[in-house]
Amino acid sequence: MDTIARGLWRGLLLIASGEPELYRIIWLSLQVSGSAVVLAALAGCPLGAALALSRFPGRRAVVGLLNTCMGLPPVVVGLTLYLLLSRSGPLGALGLLFTPAAMIAAQALLATPIVAALCLAAVAEVSPQVREAALGLGASPLQATLVVVREARFAMMAAVIAGFGRVIAEVGAVMMIGGNIAGYTRVMTTAIALDTAKGDFELAIGLGLVLICLAFALNAGLQALQGTGRR
Amino acid sequence: MAARLVAEGLGLQAEGHWLIRGASLAVEAGAIHAIVGPNGAGKTSLLRCLGLVVPPSEGRVLLGGCDAIDRWPNCLELRRRVSFVQQRPALFRASVFDNVAAGLRFRGCRGEDLRRGVAEALRLTGLADYERRWPGSLSGGEAQKVALARAVATRPEVLLLDEPCASLDPSSSAAIEDGVRLLAARGMSVILVTHSLAQAARLSDTLHVICEGRLVESGPTAEVLSQPRQTVSRQFIDSGRLP
Numbered sequence: 001m002d003t004i005a006r007g008l009w010r011g012l013l014l015i016a017s018g019e020p021e022l023y024r025i026i027w028l029s030l031q032v033s034g035s036a037v038v039l040a041a042l043a044g045c046p047l048g049a050a051l052a053l054s055r056f057p058g059r060r061a062v063v064g065l066l067n068t069c070m071g072l073p074p075v076v077v078g079l080t081l082y083l084l085l086s087r088s089g090p091l092g093a094l095g096l097l098f099t100p101a102a103m104i105a106a107q108a109l110l111a112t113p114i115v116a117a118l119c120l121a122a123v124a125e126v127s128p129q130v131r132e133a134a135l136g137l138g139a140s141p142l143q144a145t146l147v148v149v150r151e152a153r154f155a156m157m158a159a160v161i162a163g164f165g166r167v168i169a170e171v172g173a174v175m176m177i178g179g180n181i182a183g184y185t186r187v188m189t190t191a192i193a194l195d196t197a198k199g200d201f202e203l204a205i206g207l208g209l210v211l212i213c214l215a216f217a218l219n220a221g222l223q224a225l226q227g228t229g230r231r
Numbered sequence: 232m233a234a235r236l237v238a239e240g241l242g243l244q245a246e247g248h249w250l251i252r253g254a255s256l257a258v259e260a261g262a263i264h265a266i267v268g269p270n271g272a273g274k275t276s277l278l279r280c281l282g283l284v285v286p287p288s289e290g291r292v293l294l295g296g297c298d299a300i301d302r303w304p305n306c307l308e309l310r311r312r313v314s315f316v317q318q319r320p321a322l323f324r325a326s327v328f329d330n331v332a333a334g335l336r337f338r339g340c341r342g343e344d345l346r347r348g349v350a351e352a353l354r355l356t357g358l359a360d361y362e363r364r365w366p367g368s369l370s371g372g373e374a375q376k377v378a379l380a381r382a383v384a385t386r387p388e389v390l391l392l393d394e395p396c397a398s399l400d401p402s403s404s405a406a407i408e409d410g411v412r413l414l415a416a417r418g419m420s421v422i423l424v425t426h427s428l429a430q431a432a433r434l435s436d437t438l439h440v441i442c443e444g445r446l447v448e449s450g451p452t453a454e455v456l457s458q459p460r461q462t463v464s465r466q467f468i469d470s471g472r473l474p
Contacts, residue, residue, distance in 0.1 A: 129321035133378075135284045136315030137334035138385055140307050147333070151324055 003201065011205030021183075022206055029187040032100055033168040036107030037115075040167075041160045044112045048119025048159070049149050063120065069113035074106075078176030081106050085177070098179040103187070106173040111163035118162055122155030123148065154225045161225070165218045169211065233296070235260045235420050236281065236313070236389045241290035243276050250276040251444040254290070258389065258437075263411065263421045265435035265452065267428060269467060273444040274424040275318065275393055281422060282315030282391045294388070311338060314387035318394045318424075320378030322366040327358065327377050330366070334385035352384035355413070357406055371398035379407065383414065390414060392423040396430065408434055428471040432456055440464035 014022055051063060083089050085097040096102040126148050134144040149156075171189035178185030180194055188207045195204035234257035241254040251273040258264055266274050280287040283299050283306060292299045294313065299306040314334065322330050331349045332340075340348060353359050356376045366374060375398055382390060392411070396404040411434060415421050425431050431438055431452060438452040440459070448455055448464040459465040 127321060129317060129319060130323065132279070132284055132315075133317060133321040133323075134333070134337075135310070136282050136317065136391075137337060137381060138307070138311035138314070138387075139333075139337045141304070143337050147323060154324070 007201035007205040008209075010202040011207075011209055014202055014206040015209065019206075022203060022210075024183065025186055025188055025191050025207065026210055028100065028185075029168060029189075032103045032174070032187055033107055033164060035104045036167050037111050037160060037164040039104070039108040040111035040115045040163050043108075044115030044163070045119050045156055045160070047112075048116040048121075048156075049123045049152070051116070052120045052123035053145060053148065063117075066113055066117050066120070070117050072110060072113060074110060074170050074172035075176065077106055077109050078173035081109070081173070081177050097177065098181060098185060100178070100185055103174045103178040103185060106177045107167040107170060110170060110173060111167045114166055115159050115163040118159030119152070119156045122152040122159060125155070126151045154228055158222050158225050161218055161222050165215065168214060234258060235295060236422075237291075237293040238277075238281060239291045239293070241277065241280050241287045241292065243273075243280055243285065244288040249288075249444055251280065251287075251441075254280075254441075254444075254446045256439060256446065256449060258420045258422060260388070260420055261415050261418045262437060263415050263423070263435045264437045264439060265431035266422065266424045266439045266441055267426070267431055267467070267471075268441035272441045274441055276444075277441065277446075278315065278391050278393050278422065278424055281389075282313050283310040284315055311385070312388045313391060314382035314385050314389075315391040316378050316382045316393060316395060318397060320374045322369075322374055322377055324366065326362065327353070327364045327366075327369075327380075328362040330377055331381040331384050334381055338385065348384050348386075352380040355383060355410055356380040372400060372403045375399060376403070376407070379410070383410075387419065389420045389422065392421065394424055394426065396425070396427070404430070426471075428456065428468060440467060442467065 051059065051066070081102060082097065084091045085094065085102055086092055087097075096105070130151050131144050131148050134147040139147060169189060171193055174187055175190050175193065178187070178190065180186050180190040188211055192204045192207050195201065236258045238254055238256050242252045243250045254277055256264065266277065268274050279285045281292060283292060286303050287300060290300070294309045297309055299309040302309070323333060328349055331352050332345055335345050335348050349362070350359070353361060356379050358373070358376055358380055361373070361377070366377075369377065375395065379392070379395060396407055399407060408430070411421055411423070423434065435452045437449065438455040439446050440448040440455065440461070442463045448459060448461045455464070456468060459468050
């Protein structure tokens, strides 16, 4: 108990003191997860919306696959990317292994199915009456489709935030792909894992507190969006 | 006078079942037509076909003599001459201003023209102070008025109203009816579906009775209400009369 209290206090002091290493790790985490979620949104939002609005043979299978990929194990993604990016792998020549770029790719792969599946649900939930209302007002089929997607915008933004929440807290894939190199690929989750293993709880608790604050901020953002969507 | 909107032998099929069949009518400029009939008779399906929101399974819809069904789905220009107000106002998640502006924006209207068009439609429907409100803060009646305002804003040649006063109090209904008369006086053709024979009598020049997907009787409203020729329409009209 004493260890926890002392670690918590020192963690708070570390945050307040503006310790450069701590803030470098936080900044890199935000950069990596932020970039990953932007890529996931660019791929996942149109994919989810298109799946919600289209009907084609095999659609159910594609949707099922997407839903399955929502629970993609990070270590499997990490392993797959490791094999692809390692020196002897097919993409080894790119020299991306143990770089932030590879970490972004891993997190984007994890976040895309989440963003896409949640966007699919968001667009599918829009009442068919909305499309009909738009057509009744003289919308072209494309304009009517855009109206439907626009109706789902708050839920789609929530999907992107959920994707960010998933990857910022992810440790397995970035550990395998990034290598947890100090000052280069060390992010909050990998730093916490390493410091805990070393018994150095101050930095781990400080970063843990930042992660929890981020989770609160994301949750507040989600609730605000949901509130706006219900207006 | 040449009819502005003509429907010939309209039929709409869904899952092997005919929702409407053989429906024909002609609406002149400035005329108000009412469609009455029991629940499930096909009133809304007929209106959706007339509004070119769904393609009919058979028959033709002509606007100003041009066949929209022949050109389907490339009939956007014809479709934009008609506005359709649904029974349940499916307002967009946006401010009242943006809802009313939607139809104008679909037509490429921007800037001052857009603001003027929205303001005029809101004034006409008694919603001048509602521009910044959102659908969640509106009552059912107010939402219905916004739906009417956004249809009117596009200045359609033909306005299709599916039970426009279903969720309105008597004074709001009277305001909507006044608005409909004003629009018709300006030359807009109006086709409204209503459950109220009294409203049909107050508003419309021509009355259509629809039963089991077929227009069983059409004619001047006063005549159809006082001397229905068909047994089914007589039964329906008699059942709707106050004792």
